[in-house]
Amino acid sequence: MGLLHTSPPPSRATEVRRWALSTGAELRGLRASLHEAFTGHALVEKEELDGIPERVVLVATELATNALLHGLPPTTVRLLRDEDVFILDVTDHDLTTVPELADTCPLGAGGRGLQLARAFSLEVGWYATEDTKHIWASFPRGEAQDDGR
Incomplete structure (x- = not known):
């Protein structure tokens, strides 16, 4: 139960947006940009998302x-x-580790993000290419605005 299934997301999925991150400071911009992708407008200070966009x-x-x-x-x-x-797809270049859920990891070793992903998404998986490791999660489109981008 601690391992995620290994498979890529559906190959017919098309990219809506992409972000390259190198520091934790860039996470705020990621959140704001994702908000805009779902709502069609910039994130207003203290604005909260509901439903699928929030997840x-x-x-x-x-x-x-x-x-x-x-x-x-x-x-x-x-x-x-x-x-x-x-589908949210997050990649890094560490091919030496396999993503595991926290229930199989020692306390303090991380893995809680994968538990949240499993709790809030339809499906979570991972796969590796020649040079990247991908972790992905899927979410229903029905509750989110689709602005066609």
């Missing part, structure tokens, strides 16, 4: 933080769109 922003922040702290740079976050789902 995507939370999971993106957690997975990107994990990649920045435990992976090898650069970290890339992509928002993909398929017929009925949004």
Whole structure:
């Protein structure tokens, strides 16, 4: 139960937006940009998201933080769109580790972001290419605004 299934997201998914991150300070910009992707307007101070956009922003922040702290740079976050789902895909270049849920990791070793991703998304998986490790999560499109970008 502690391991995630290994498979890429649907190959027919198209990229909506992409962010390259190298520091934790860039997470605020990621959250604001994701907010804009879902609502069509810039994030207003103290504005809160509801439903799917809030879940995507939370999971993106957690997975990107994990990649920045435990992976090898650069970290890339992509928002993909398929017929009925949004897919969040986070990559780093550490091919020596396998993503594990916190229930199999020692206390304090991390992995809580993956638990949140599993709790708030439809599906979570991971796969590796020749030079990157991808962790992805899918979310239903029905509750989120689709601005066509």
